[in-house]
Amino acid sequence: MAEPAEPAAATPFAEEALTHLDTLYRGALRLTRDPDQAQDLVQEAYLRALRYQHSYQPGTNMKAWLFAIMRNLFWDRFKGSRKEDVSLDDTGDFLLYEKLKDEGAKPESDVLDKIAVSEVVDAVEQLPPLHREVVLLVDVEGFSYKDAADTLGVPIGTVMSRLHRARQQLQKSLYDYAVESGIVRANGMRQVSQS
Amino acid sequence: MKCSDCESKLDRYVDRELNNTEALQVQLHLEGCPDCMDHYDFESKVKRLVKHSCECDTPPAFREKLRQLLS
Secondary structure, eight states: OOOOOOOTTSSHHHHHHHTTHHHHHHHHHHHHSOHHHHHHHHHHHHHHHHHTGGGSOTTSOHHHHHHHHHHHHHHHHSGGGGGGGSOOOTTOSOOHHHHHHHTTOSSHHHHHHTSOHHHHHHHHHTSOHHHHHHHIIIIISOOOHHHHHHHHTSOHHHHHHHHHHHHHHHHHHHHHHHHHTTSBOSSSOOBOOOO | OOHHHHHHHHHHHHTTOSOHHHHHHHHHHHHHOHHHHHHHHHHHHHHHHHHHHHOOOOOHHHHHHHHHHTO
């Protein structure tokens, strides 16, 4: 009896696509904030990528192409949540560095050493998805602004403005956490040591 | 370059998005301005903190399941 033919999916394309799995999983996990939903989303993204592999241009950025498929599926599934993306402008201009400097925490960067990883993840996951995905692409995955813009289908200027506002919100969240946990004291504070 | 000019370009400098000329101008300013250098170090550290905190690997069981599904 002849060996069954190798399924079409076991191709160099599929192998190459799988080298970007960590990026897609990380992105899906931070977007959905749920490991099971993240796995469903990534699996669906890969199946769709295989189905539409003819539309991928060899030599271009496959990681960005795959991420775009994944985030588009995310938005298709969760488009009802777009309402939470309406604004991120409530914080005004907030720079954690300036805040800590004004309040006498020296050196400012020592405060960062005392912030728990889980709190940073929480702060990222609290960002509205439209802003969160820019942070994920640029800060976590190291995409250039152009690649991020191509992935998200927006102009570079939009990437820059979303990133700027996302970072301000993120730093505000980290500051609030630092105050609540006693890492710094608000209003004319000194940095206090954690025992 | 004034500190305010440096500040306005700091995000793009941290993200390595300035062209060579602009990046050199910022670099020269930072080398002569401890305050801006402190700020640059801080923003770079925040970026590294976000990256480090959000990094995670795909669960091996899911990776294997997906590999089988695609094969």
